[in-house]
Amino acid sequence: MTRTPDSRAIEEGLTAGLRDKALAAILNSNRALFEDYGTTDQLDTMMAAIAASPGVRDAWKMSRP
Amino acid sequence: MTLRDTSVFDESPWLAGGPDRLGPARAVPTMLAHEEELLLYWLTAAWAQGSGAVVDLGCFAGGSTARLAEGQREAGHGAPIHAYDRFGADEATKRRFLYPAGVARFEGEDLLPAATALLSPWLDRISLHKEDLKDTVWPDEPIEILVVDASKSTATLDAIARTFYPALQPGAIVVHCGALHWREPWVMAQMLLMRDWSPRSPMPITRPSPFM
Numbered sequence: 280m281t282r283t284p285d286s287r288a289i290e291e292g293l294t295a296g297l298r299d300k301a302l303a304a305i306l307n308s309n310r311a312l313f314e315d316y317g318t319t320d321q322l323d324t325m326m327a328a329i330a331a332s333p334g335v336r337d338a339w340k341m342s343r344p
Numbered sequence: 345m346t347l348r349d350t351s352v353f354d355e356s357p358w359l360a361g362g363p364d365r366l367g368p369a370r371a372v373p374t375m376l377a378h379e380e381e382l383l384l385y386w387l388t389a390a391w392a393q394g395s396g397a398v399v400d401l402g403c404f405a406g407g408s409t410a411r412l413a414e415g416q417r418e419a420g421h422g423a424p425i426h427a428y429d430r431f432g433a434d435e436a437t438k439r440r441f442l443y444p445a446g447v448a449r450f451e452g453e454d455l456l457p458a459a460t461a462l463l464s465p466w467l468d469r470i471s472l473h474k475e476d477l478k479d480t481v482w483p484d485e486p487i488e489i490l491v492v493d494a495s496k497s498t499a500t501l502d503a504i505a506r507t508f509y510p511a512l513q514p515g516a517i518v519v520h521c522g523a524l525h526w527r528e529p530w531v532m533a534q535m536l537l538m539r540d541w542s543p544r545s546p547m548p549i550t551r552p553s554p555f556m
Contacts, residue, residue, distance in 0.1 A: 328526035338527040
């Protein structure tokens with residue numbers, strides 16, 4: 280961290296209110312970063328997992344894509 | 345604490361020396377990958393300056409905590425280490441992870457006594473907290489190293505953010521285990537949403553985890 284996150288930054292980083300479309304868009308819009316680190320397979324699997332488990336926000340309830 | 349050059353992370357210095365450097369911490373069971381355990385040890389042994397607390401969220405039987413504590417002992421620092429978990433283990437978990445590692449068989453699901461015993465070499469520097477992270481209150485104490493392996497739901501991840509992120513001091517390191525796991529896509533999403541607060545983009549240490 281370059282500095283202590285303020286309350287605005289933390290609020291903007293909260294995830295519970297993200298719908299599937301928004302969650303997927305955040306990940307997919309950073310595809311170039313995943314490519315840089317050779318992790319596009321993991322990105323694609325996460326995207327498929329979101330699609331396979333609509334609305335699910337508990338890891339133990341996620342369906343394997 | 346001043347900001348430091350993080351380019352050393354590109355060279356994976358935690359791999360040097362291999363697992364022998366973990367010393368007695370190797371005996372504490374963990375679900376961490378090999379590279380992860382070396383990273384945690386290195387963070388406290390070579391990177392941390394002892395300027396803030398070390399916080400370990402989701403420590404299971406204490407394996408991650410032991411590696412952090414052994415690194416800190418090696419460095420000669422004395423910042424407090426706080427480890428949080430529900431400290432519960434069902435029979436299947438005990439059979440899969442604990443008993444094969446030499447943990448004595450025990451009745452019930454309370455893992456705290458076993459974790460306490462396993463961490464006995466470092467208890468002078470560790471505080472164990474058996475809590476639900478959604479209810480945790482963090483004291484007004486700066487955090488230098490935050491290890492998160494407990495983001496099993498968005499509710500918990502957001503609670504962690506609200507509780508612990510305000511205590512991250514400038515230059516703090518945050519390690520998110522499982523950041524690339526398909527079961528927890530919200531972890532990487534949060535890291536990306538907050539990337540402007542980091543001196544560098546989230547970077548993978550191992551695949552699929554952790555990210556920092």
